[in-house]
Amino acid sequence: MTLYNKSFYSNLNLQTGSFPSWDSISDEEWRKVLSNYVFKIADSFAFSSVFKKADLYPDGLNYFADWVLDITDLAEADGDIVCKFQLNDNCRSKLLEYEFAVHHFESKKFLNYYEFDCLYFFSGERLIAIYINHESEIMFLDLNDDEAALIETLEPHIKGSFVDSSVFRAAVRASRES
Template sequence: MYNKVFLNNLDLSGPNYPSYDSITEEIWQNLLINLVFKVADSFAFMGVSKKADLFPDGLIYFDNWTLETINLVEVDDDIVCKFRLNQNCKSKLLEYGFAVHSFKSKRFNNYYEFDQLYFFSGERLIVNYINHEDMLNFIELSEDEVKLIENLEPNLRNSFIDSVTLIAAYESRRQT
């Protein structure tokens, strides 16, 4: 099994290493279509344990989503509700504005619906998208799933790094 991290335009050298750019809409859509949607069958939002959690006071963003609840699972010490990754949800997730959204509501100012988005293949967590870090963690990928990465465009493929290498880069930076 392989652990990979996607960081756009990753730079492991230079005075500010490791450094990387934010994820553009084009990159977000490319990664979802050509990798995530090919292996994931469900998804969940951090801190959302029931569908009603997506509709706090005054927030109607999720009104037109077809959210099919599957079950509850534990992820990173959080109990979250898994939703089926159906065509409706795929189309909504492809809207990059969703991935970096900041909603206005009657009760909340700059309300963020989630800090992390999880994608699953069966019971296995395969992707953890951390929106405020512009980072996608790919967890325990099989060899076939890693081959999907190898088939991505070179600019995307080169932005994947083994988790161990990224940790080593941060450790090296701390020691200098």
């Protein structure tokens, strides 16, 4: 079986002057990639550096108080041990609210608070996607034939934002050499 590594970049341009460039992921793109792709292949998710549910509530912040966070297991993701949560209907609806990555709080200690640097998605024990919010990038790892084929069913402008990771790396190398 062939395994595929893909990345999602909004409006990727591999031919820019010094390095490839891309835009931030829009709310519409975020919702479509999650609803029409990630939610079809993932069954759980995790936040970077969150080892237990209590890690989501530092210093009294309670943004996650109305999330139904059912713990499934601990897993390794990108060199981090994280707590996996079931990707239930409640979490799906919360994750579709793209702005969950940055919150504004009435607090002297926090102006803006990032719960995570990365969001991980799993299919069983396999880590299949890493969303890096500050890079506006979603990396898909070791997709099987069926998971990769599902990309072809997406709307053309969404499907066109998926690129083989090897193509992206080659463009970065080429830009460094020029």
